[in-house]
Amino acid sequence: MFYSYKKGAKYRSFFFLSILYMKSFVVVIIILAAICLSFYPNSGDSATSVMPVIPQAIFINGGHQSFKDIINNDRDISIFVKQLYHTDQLPHKSALYYKNAPDFSIYWKSYSAYWSAIKLQPNSEQIELIFNCKLFQEDSKQTFELYSINTDNFNPQSPLFRGEGVLLAYKTSPNTGEIVLYIHDYPCCNSAGHNIVLLRVIEGVCKARKRFFVARDRDDIKGPFFPEIVNFPEKIHQLKEPKELLWSPEKVEKNAFIGQSDKNLIGQFRKGSYYYVLNQWDKSWQYVLLLNGINDEPSAVLNPVNFKNRPVFGFIAVENWE
Numbered sequence: 001m002f003y004s005y006k007k008g009a010k011y012r013s014f015f016f017l018s019i020l021y022m023k024s025f026v027v028v029i030i031i032l033a034a035i036c037l038s039f040y041p042n043s044g045d046s047a048t049s050v051m052p053v054i055p056q057a058i059f060i061n062g063g064h065q066s067f068k069d070i071i072n073n074d075r076d077i078s079i080f081v082k083q084l085y086h087t088d089q090l091p092h093k094s095a096l097y098y099k100n101a102p103d104f105s106i107y108w109k110s111y112s113a114y115w116s117a118i119k120l121q122p123n124s125e126q127i128e129l130i131f132n133c134k135l136f137q138e139d140s141k142q143t144f145e146l147y148s149i150n151t152d153n154f155n156p157q158s159p160l161f162r163g164e165g166v167l168l169a170y171k172t173s174p175n176t177g178e179i180v181l182y183i184h185d186y187p188c189c190n191s192a193g194h195n196i197v198l199l200r201v202i203e204g205v206c207k208a209r210k211r212f213f214v215a216r217d218r219d220d221i222k223g224p225f226f227p228e229i230v231n232f233p234e235k236i237h238q239l240k241e242p243k244e245l246l247w248s249p250e251k252v253e254k255n256a257f258i259g260q261s262d263k264n265l266i267g268q269f270r271k272g273s274y275y276y277v278l279n280q281w282d283k284s285w286q287y288v289l290l291l292n293g294i295n296d297e298p299s300a301v302l303n304p305v306n307f308k309n310r311p312v313f314g315f316i317a318v319e320n321w322e
Helices: 002-038 078-086 091-097 104-114
Strands: 115-118 126-133 143-150 161-172 179-185 193-202 205-214 243-246 265-269 274-280 285-290 312-317
Touching (some): 078 104, 104 126, 126 161, 143 179, 143 193, 161 193, 265 312
Parallel strands (some): 205 312
Antiparallel strands (some): 161 179, 193 205, 274 285, 285 312
16 A cells, blocks of 8 residues: 555656646747747838827928829739848848848738839839838837839849938929939937938939927927928028037927937037028927037937038027128
């Protein structure tokens, strides 16, 4: 009887340990599944963006957003995207799949809706392909990629332009029919600095110009950042004295951007700098577009070395003004 009891105890211990191991295994599987799902590629635009909604009319003079008028939905572009996919010319492919990329048909089923074809130069043999969407459901930013394709002699190449942003607007030249694109390029990391990027493609070569502004939809920075309405005048002004360009229409000296800057200063601009007045905010402040003349002084939102001739939106005080 003693032998049987000992043997039974051994079996009971083994039984309980097996249940414990099984429970631990199930927990691990659930955790791994949750992690995998959190990185599941996006099959829709369900993620909630934390980027502020930017009214294109504030930053683009005469821009349009009727993209269906310029996008060619009749052309089958899958053959071009397939070659880009198989030759690893899609930067977002490695972000989506890391090492084990699926067959192209699986990728195309999930992401074909985010590809479009457009012809920026009416008399060119090139067509442009645009990829623009959130890669993952939890992403706050969209990925934007622009490719130029020669349909007669296709040579798969990496994108002409790539960034974290969204197609914001376009303009068409009344004389040549050329289409230029405007991209809202999102800020990196915890920055509040945005860019409006003008993109032109001429014979497969991309030319980009940027305009900078500050914006954010979180409570850690003091706004407002721009008016509801602007006018783009023909008249250009020059600063008659050095001026501070601020991102909001008041001078803030404490906690303007929590953890980043006490002051709401974009930059210091020299006497003689050129600018446009876009809005008379009140009797004390104007919303302007400064074209040049930034001083080489530290700023929490930009590096002045990169802004020698990059236009910047912001507010200037008008006391003692012309």
